[in-house]
Amino acid sequence: MHGYFDHNATTPLAEAARRAWLEAADAHWHNPSSLYREAGGAKRLLEEAREELAALVGCEPNRMVFNSGATEANNALYRHLADTLSADEKVAVSAVEHPCVRDAARASLGARVLEIPVDRDGVLSLEALSSILEKEKISLVSVMATNNETGVLQPWREALEICRRHGASLHCDAAQWFGKLPPSALAECDFVTASAHKFGGAKGAGFIILSDRFRDFTCQRGGPQESGHRAGTENYPAVASMVAALRELQPRLSSVAQSQAASRDRFEECLLQGLPGSVILGAAAPRLWNTSLFLVPGPRNLRWLTRLSARGFAVSTGSACSSGKNNPSHVLEAMGRSFEEMGQVIRVSGGWDTSSAEWEALAKAIQGVGKELEAPGKPEHTGDTVSLLDPDPDLFTK
């Protein structure tokens, strides 16, 4: 592959995370809740990992719950709310939350879920949030740290202040933040969720930071693990890999952010110059250093994706969790984009070690695909990817 530009979907396992997983799986695989010596050793390591991760993200260790990832956590939060809110309490959810927040909220609370709009750049409207909190009895607000499709940073700090004034809890899905930006004051939120595989850790691991408001939160019953918040044999190898990945990245964050943002910005300049009709989305808002969401000319973004894949570039048409022609992006919809534009969208998301040459090569490849698609009758560049061209529509609804 010439360039992997889908880090917002998942990341390769970091070398340090791989080592940590193997060491744990080979030497400390014992059940941390058992009582012989080796189990005690695994328990100690698990708690040390909790302390280290808590220190890295800036919270007390007893607020940190290990789980299988943000999708589990976000679903579990809304089931908990369905069990514990009184019938007249509502929640407010930003219009650009990940489907695992939006769908879980609606499934659990139905009409008690109010939507907070975003502007044309995809930034949460704080005025709308304030207005909702003044008019309605809102128990919890969900505002993600940064959007997975646009990379736009959300004003969660300001949202937290507004929530505090109204006595509401703030839930912050930070799956795209940890490992890319310093944790800042995220842990001041009441329910923070994350997934290890978004920052080089093993798949199937994640964490929740709980505030005192969620003291009674229990997502899985049947054992005393995770202080009773989540029963089930602890997955220490995956936890070890998660902590190792974050430990390695965090000191690099500011230098990476600077150099990668410069590469990404040059990429966007090239794109706008070399591909007439292209539009960068969310460009006026503060964004993650790794993400660029843009419209290509013409409505068939899947053809772009398959041609870029044939050239060795992995990009996406948005979130893997909502891609497909029957399920266009709710994020673009919330940003006031048309149904047609949803078919023109491409997301690229680089990594910590993506080279400026890879960004440049991607810009050129996109330009090349644009020329190819402009020229009707010209044979298509298929290479050995015939099966990926015009893929079976069923592929996208599975």
Place this chain on the structure above:
Amino acid sequence: MHGYFDHNATTPLAEAARRAWLEAADAHWHNPSSLYREAGGAKRLLEEAREELAALVGCEPNRMVFNSGATEANNALYRHLADTLSADEKVAVSAVEHPCVRDAARASLGARVLEIPVDRDGVLSLEALSSILEKEKISLVSVMATNNETGVLQPWREALEICRRHGASLHCDAAQWFGKLPPSALAECDFVTASAHKFGGAKGAGFIILSDRFRDFTCQRGGPQESGHRAGTENYPAVASMVAALRELQPRLSSVAQSQAASRDRFEECLLQGLPGSVILGAAAPRLWNTSLFLVPGPRNLRWLTRLSARGFAVSTGSACSSGKNNPSHVLEAMGRSFEEMGQVIRVSGGWDTSSAEWEALAKAIQGVGKELEAPGKPEHTGDTVSLLDPDPDLFTK
């Protein structure tokens, strides 16, 4: 360590499972729901793994849902029932189910959970089951395949027939069955759950087998993964390790069962001869080949456990999910054992490659601990395990 005898709590990662995890994590870490070539490759491998596992356990691939393990699955089942059963429908749960079934059922359905008793050997009473199904409107019955504490095989086949006659679904927690016994007709049940780490696969992986009755089952929302049954980025490395582990074990099952049962039986003979006052529990019932649950003379089983640990043997006082002085075994209680006897219980559970020498050495070590504890005033054999002797009681309530 001289002998690891806690396989019912968790198992070491099998060599084949380790290789499969690494290969997947190194080469096929891409998001299977993305659309470029490498993601398509990961998707294909994931579906091949589903087909292979389905063939190994005897079900159609479209009935197989990958998840994080049996605790998740059993909790999710009962939340689903809470959402879908009508108010007059009840469930019946065997008295020896794992806490993740019992506690989840009670949390979700409260007084609508009826208990099916077991006999003094811990075997489900089919008469009681029939009687409950005749008298009450039972929608689902939970009968585990084999008990994690006693190793006693439950009559799930007969329970399934009885359920079918009454139109009830059968849920079978088979966490202790797969990898130890042939899958038999387990897949005929309506909701079957399992965890990879109980048979040499990676922690944090498991599967559910769904029947048509659970077509609408959704445990995590927010994406089309797992045919909509469970949203969230697929954990292909863990799935690959799970399938590799079962692939290796299944052809060995009958020979392993024979040789290990012989070793376990000899162990029990030695125990009864060498340790007057010891009692094997569930001995009159058909049991797993690897498990022996017994009472030692005197009420302080934790002292036995720590002394055995100091001698290099890992055993347990029952389930890691319910051990602790404030939470004695509900399994022993259901078998009519006294509170005092619950403090005398030790569980040993061998593995596929446990040698007969290890079983013999364990019997001798237990005998040795018995003699040591018999002799008051004699200095205790502590070795370097001082911290494990008379452990902090808090350790067991966490």
